[in-house]
Amino acid sequence: MSGSARRSPLAQIAITSVILCGILIIIGLLTNTFGDRVLVRVVTVLFINVVLTVALQIFMGNSGLSSFGHIAFMAIGAYSSLWFTLTPEEKNRTLPDMPETWIMHGWHTDFLPAILLAGGVAAVVGGLLGVALVRLRGASFTIATFAFLIVVHTVALNWDPMTRGSRTVFGIPDLTTLWIALGAALIVVVAGLLFRESPVGLRLRAARDDEDAAASIGIHIAWVRWVAWISSVFIAGAAGALWAHFITTFSPAAFYISETFVVVAMLIIGGSGSVSGAVLGAVLVSLSSEWLRRLEGWLNQHRSDGTIIGQLIPIELRGFAEIVIAIAMIIILIKRPAGLTGGREVGWDSFGPRRTVPPGMPIANVPASAQE
Amino acid sequence: MDSLIQYLISSFSLGGLYALMTLGLVVVYGILRLINFAYGELVMVAGYGLLLFGNTDLAWPLVALFSIIAAIVAAVIMERVAFRPVRFGSANTMLITSFAVSTLLQNVTLLAISPRPQAVRLPSFFVESITAGNLRLRIVDLASIVVSVLALVVLTVLVRRTTIGIALRAAADDFTMTRLLGVRANLLISVAFAISGLLAGIVAIFWVGRSSLVEPAVGLQPVLIAFIAAVVGGMENLKGAVLGGYLLGFLWVGLQTWLPQAMLDYRNAVLFGIVIVILLIRPEGLIRPVYSRERR
Numbered sequence: 001m002s003g004s005a006r007r008s009p010l011a012q013i014a015i016t017s018v019i020l021c022g023i024l025i026i027i028g029l030l031t032n033t034f035g036d037r038v039l040v041r042v043v044t045v046l047f048i049n050v051v052l053t054v055a056l057q058i059f060m061g062n063s064g065l066s067s068f069g070h071i072a073f074m075a076i077g078a079y080s081s082l083w084f085t086l087t088p089e090e091k092n093r094t095l096p097d098m099p100e101t102w103i104m105h106g107w108h109t110d111f112l113p114a115i116l117l118a119g120g121v122a123a124v125v126g127g128l129l130g131v132a133l134v135r136l137r138g139a140s141f142t143i144a145t146f147a148f149l150i151v152v153h154t155v156a157l158n159w160d161p162m163t164r165g166s167r168t169v170f171g172i173p174d175l176t177t178l179w180i181a182l183g184a185a186l187i188v189v190v191a192g193l194l195f196r197e198s199p200v201g202l203r204l205r206a207a208r209d210d211e212d213a214a215a216s217i218g219i220h221i222a223w224v225r226w227v228a229w230i231s232s233v234f235i236a237g238a239a240g241a242l243w244a245h246f247i248t249t250f251s252p253a254a255f256y257i258s259e260t261f262v263v264v265a266m267l268i269i270g271g272s273g274s275v276s277g278a279v280l281g282a283v284l285v286s287l288s289s290e291w292l293r294r295l296e297g298w299l300n301q302h303r304s305d306g307t308i309i310g311q312l313i314p315i316e317l318r319g320f321a322e323i324v325i326a327i328a329m330i331i332i333l334i335k336r337p338a339g340l341t342g343g344r345e346v347g348w349d350s351f352g353p354r355r356t357v358p359p360g361m362p363i364a365n366v367p368a369s370a371q372e
Numbered sequence: 373m374d375s376l377i378q379y380l381i382s383s384f385s386l387g388g389l390y391a392l393m394t395l396g397l398v399v400v401y402g403i404l405r406l407i408n409f410a411y412g413e414l415v416m417v418a419g420y421g422l423l424l425f426g427n428t429d430l431a432w433p434l435v436a437l438f439s440i441i442a443a444i445v446a447a448v449i450m451e452r453v454a455f456r457p458v459r460f461g462s463a464n465t466m467l468i469t470s471f472a473v474s475t476l477l478q479n480v481t482l483l484a485i486s487p488r489p490q491a492v493r494l495p496s497f498f499v500e501s502i503t504a505g506n507l508r509l510r511i512v513d514l515a516s517i518v519v520s521v522l523a524l525v526v527l528t529v530l531v532r533r534t535t536i537g538i539a540l541r542a543a544a545d546d547f548t549m550t551r552l553l554g555v556r557a558n559l560l561i562s563v564a565f566a567i568s569g570l571l572a573g574i575v576a577i578f579w580v581g582r583s584s585l586v587e588p589a590v591g592l593q594p595v596l597i598a599f600i601a602a603v604v605g606g607m608e609n610l611k612g613a614v615l616g617g618y619l620l621g622f623l624w625v626g627l628q629t630w631l632p633q634a635m636l637d638y639r640n641a642v643l644f645g646i647v648i649v650i651l652l653i654r655p656e657g658l659i660r661p662v663y664s665r666e667r668r
Contacts, residue, residue: 064462064464065464066464066467068471129648132648132649132651132652135651135652136651136655137655138405138464139401139405139407139463139467139603139607140603140607140651140655140657142407142467143407143599143600143602144603144647144648144651146596146599147596147599147600147644147647147648148644148648150596150640150641150644151640151641151644151648154637154638154640154641154644155638155641157637158637158638158641257592258475261471261472261475264471265472268468315483315484317483318482318487319479319482319483320483322475322476322479323476323479323480323483326472326473326475326476326479329468329472330454330472330473330476333458333461333465333468333469333472334457334458334469337458337461337462337465
């Protein structure tokens, strides 16, 4: 670690918060001033992705366990926010199979409380599931979260009164503005930084680095994991509510394996060990996948027009962005397994040693080549 | 009585496939502590092998053989290109790498072949059935029972009697020690992946044979089942994998047979729900490892 003149944790959190929030605010202001409608939409999604990725970081980065189930909580948040925000007339249109006699049908509230309630529903479901999950380790944990993703997907596909089944829900009021998404991202970034240095966060990271040693000094590992888990899924649920009221029309297919892959990719590319990594990954992947999608459209256009560039493309391009992101992710996992930020926060111990060891791995297991 | 026999045959047929699938996953996990998410894509490779070789005028047994070989080759290449460089990373790094490999392969197939399901040419016995008394038995069900039992026997002999099999089991217990005793790690891991690909290829033929369609996501359902069976059976041993596979086969067919019509669409959710409950009671799976080394 670096020399004697270390800043206090709170001062470091403040510095990192200012830098990360500053970057996000600048992105927001620039988009608002110079961007067209399309760019505003792209950046709004980017901010929602920041919320989601930081949610994942809070759990994965601090506990060292991989969750492939967070998109399920996003789905829970998205659907439950509909139950809370839509007026009875809107429900007749958007969720026509919901019986009018249900209390759910008549009751509705404003957007802000609905976001919190949506997160709350996700947290309650996640809290119950978490009781079972925190007892699992390593791969079993990840598989169980993945199983949960499938459970939620299946339920969403079939629970017609509450989700309209496999059909698309539409006519959701467009309430998530650029500023609301930015605000949520800022709150979550600061919360993630505070959590990391909080007593629970520190204990959790101790358990991540050495489970036995952490247990031996009296850390209740299951408890700290559970707390991080429900905090994390609460935010994922809230992100779902934000997304639902931004996209205004979606179906259960929007919350499944490829979406899980994208959010995990964001975190891993940026570096799961730090909130800065989550933000960096979300920004990079959101912007580059938008850019790749445009490139794909442009190339396909050329192909159908039969121009010189178009003749170089033998087949219609599909899923270009996913392929590029997957390759980028594999290269990063090989070359820099702790992600681009190496698990460090910006403005934090800038002169200290670079951390190249991924979280969840004791130093002793690392081959000498990876130790600097 | 008839319905019971029918149930048993369906369950053994499906359970056998699941058991092979799970074994393919566990044989790699035992050594590398890697849950291979891209395992489903090996099924996909063999499935598309059936499609591509099936469009030539090769005899069908050759088509099947080449498809299985394609899966084996894909498994070995996958290990060499993606997993070997991250072998010394954490278990998490490998897990996420396999997720990326899976997404990559699916999207490449989507791009290069087609996102739509395509019909595979299959020999007629895949759709025929024989009648015995009141029973109508599909030949493909009987064939998959025979093939899976045969594969299990061969694999058991391999693992128990041959040098490479003993090395595989030793490596699953303690990989470092096994290497110190002079077993070549790269060779051993390649063999494990080859076995994994072989099993995925065998499963693919029967799995694709059930619907005679192949699509980029064809490996998803079998690999999910294999994950769950592996966790339920206990990740670390081959017996657990077989037990877990058959158990899930019985559960799945049972749910399909006895779940009320209205609940049928939820059977995925019910199955995975049951699994979460099993994990709550026995977090280490049904068969606890005698000698467990969690890689951390």
